[in-house]
Amino acid sequence: MNYLESIKTIISWKAILDISLVAFLLYQIISLLKGTRAAQVLIGMLVIFITYVFSSMLQFDTLHWIISKFYSSFIIVVIVLFQDDIRRLLTRFGRGPFTTGLDSVSGTNIIDEITNAAKSLSHERIGALIVFERSVGLDKLYDHSIMLDAVVSEQLLSSIFQSFSPLHDGAVIIKKDRINCASAQLPLSKNPRFSKKMGTRHSAAVGISEETDAVVLVVSEETGNISIAWEGNLQRQSSSEAARKMLSILLLPRGQNSNIIYWIENFVLFKYHKFILKLKSIFSSNKIQPFDNDRRKSNDKSNSLQKKVSSLETLAIQQAELSMQQVEYENKIASNVPKNIHIRFPRSSKIKDIKSSDIQFISSNILNKHQSLNNDSNNLKDDDIDNLEHEEENKNASGKNKALKAIAEIAPEDRFDPPIPKSPPPRDVSIGGIPLDPPIEKNKNEETPLEKIKKDDKK
Numbered sequence: 324m325n326y327l328e329s330i331k332t333i334i335s336w337k338a339i340l341d342i343s344l345v346a347f348l349l350y351q352i353i354s355l356l357k358g359t360r361a362a363q364v365l366i367g368m369l370v371i372f373i374t375y376v377f378s379s380m381l382q383f384d385t386l387h388w389i390i391s392k393f394y395s396s397f398i399i400v401v402i403v404l405f406q407d408d409i410r411r412l413l414t415r416f417g418r419g420p421f422t423t424g425l426d427s428v429s430g431t432n433i434i435d436e437i438t439n440a441a442k443s444l445s446h447e448r449i450g451a452l453i454v455f456e457r458s459v460g461l462d463k464l465y466d467h468s469i470m471l472d473a474v475v476s477e478q479l480l481s482s483i484f485q486s487f488s489p490l491h492d493g494a495v496i497i498k499k500d501r502i503n504c505a506s507a508q509l510p511l512s513k514n515p516r517f518s519k520k521m522g523t524r525h526s527a528a529v530g531i532s533e534e535t536d537a538v539v540l541v542v543s544e545e546t547g548n549i550s551i552a553w554e555g556n557l558q559r560q561s562s563s564e565a566a567r568k569m570l571s572i573l574l575l576p577r578g579q580n581s582n583i584i585y586w587i588e589n590f591v592l593f594k595y596h597k598f599i600l601k602l603k604s605i606f607s608s609n610k611i612q613p614f615d616n617d618r619r620k621s622n623d624k625s626n627s628l629q630k631k632v633s634s635l636e637t638l639a640i641q642q643a644e645l646s647m648q649q650v651e652y653e654n655k656i657a658s659n660v661p662k663n664i665h666i667r668f669p670r671s672s673k674i675k676d677i678k679s680s681d682i683q684f685i686s687s688n689i690l691n692k693h694q695s696l697n698n699d700s701n702n703l704k705d706d707d708i709d710n711l712e713h714e715e716e717n718k719n720a721s722g723k724n725k726a727l728k729a730i731a732e733i734a735p736e737d738r739f740d741p742p743i744p745k746s747p748p749p750r751d752v753s754i755g756g757i758p759l760d761p762p763i764e765k766n767k768n769e770e771t772p773l774e775k776i777k778k779d780d781k782k
């Protein structure tokens with residue numbers, strides 16, 4: 324009985340609260356430092372501390388003196404080494420699940436516009452990075468960005484991220500209910516788990532969510548996946564609808580008059596998603612994030628497709644070469660054409676949607692186009708040979724152009740190629756009557772390719 328009573332006096336509610344607070348603080352610090360460079364520094368400092376204790380016990384006076392000098396400036400060392408991590412830790416304590424980023428009235432519309440834009444961008448395989456500012460200001464990112472202060476709309480967001488837009492590189496930042504700026508450069512993730520496996524767009528999304536309480540929506544250009552980064556986590560969304568729900572949880576205040584029940588509901592939902600994310604990363608095979616698995620699968624698919632395409636391309640070239648052997652004249656005219664044939668898929672096409680029948684269609688298209696080129700050159704044979712002599716170079720060039728046009732026709736749908744710059748204006752050939760580049764004299768003994776062909780024909 325005495326024993327139980329003594330325990331009761333020790334374990335007061337204050338002690339329990341005290342221990343819980345310490346445990347919570349330690350958990351936050353460990354979860355923040357886990358996997359970072361700071362964790363390694365911390366381990367190094369722990370080793371020095373153990374050496375210090377042993378040096379004192381074993382009376383190694385010199386070692387003990389050196390380490391004690393080091394520990395006298397310990398606080399300064401810690402602040403210098405961990406300045407980034409301390410800032411992140413303090414930011415984390417300064418925010419909570421109750422800080423929201425959008426207004427409860429207009430927020431839903433904004434999330435709708437953004438998820439619709441993400442859906443169409445994902446469908447077209449156009450990468451995007453959209454940051455929602457919450458309680459921590461992102462002012463330092465504005466300096467190198469382009470200020471917009473525009474109303475959030477699906478059309479505007481979609482056009483910002485098109486590859487021909489001057490604003491497409493970098494992130495769009497949503498502040499309150501407006502698009503604040505575009506082309507913002509975000510800090511990359513410091514977590515080696517992300518920084519090593521991911522491309523820079525996703526690493527930047529995680530990076531800003533590690534440093535601040537911002538929520539980031541990423542659309543992958545490579546896979547078309549929509550992901551959301553928050554609190555240093557990255558969660559791939561199964562659909563744009565899932566992204567909409569997740570953004571609503573993270574950004575919208577729960578209810579117009581947010582009372583404690585809504586707050587708790589928000590907190591539980593917030594923690595639930597975090598817990599699910601952790602579970603997934605623990606149980607996912609090979610300890611690879613679902614995100615990485617997707618990327619790997621998509622790489623495998625595109626690799627096998629590339630193999631198929633290159634083998635079909637070789638076949639097309641082989642057949643073209645065979646047909647070219649029939650007439651030497653054609654061979655001379657079109658000898659460069661097969662080398663110019665490249666299969667180009669439109670940017671927006673989904674790799675998984677391209678079936679083997681499509682590839683067959685494409686390859687037969689190449690052969691047809693090539694055949695028509697050869698026919699063109701056959702017709703030329705009937706033309707006046709003298710005229711040809713002067714036009715031979717032009718014909719060769721037009722043959723190549725036709726081949727390139729044929730390639731452009733293979734996949735014309737909604738592919739956007741930036742306009743080809745006009746040829747530069749003619750250079751000044753002389754300054755004050757002194758020629759800059761003396762004209763190259765044609766070697767009269769040198770045979771033109773057409774003269775060679777004529778000779779061969781005569782033989």
Ligand SMILES: Nc1ncnc2c1ncn2[C@@H]1O[C@H](COP(=O)(O)OP(=O)(O)OP(=O)(O)O)[C@@H](O)[C@H]1O
Nearest residue numbers: 450492493494508509522523524525527543544545
């Ligand atoms: N630090 C950054 N801040 C903002 N945007 C960035 C940053 N780093 C890269 N980006 C954007 O990401 C693009 C490059 O993406 P990259 O292919 O490296 O990333 P990724 O994560 O593999 O994405 P994706 O799956 O879309 O290819 C850049 O063109 C740029 O628009």
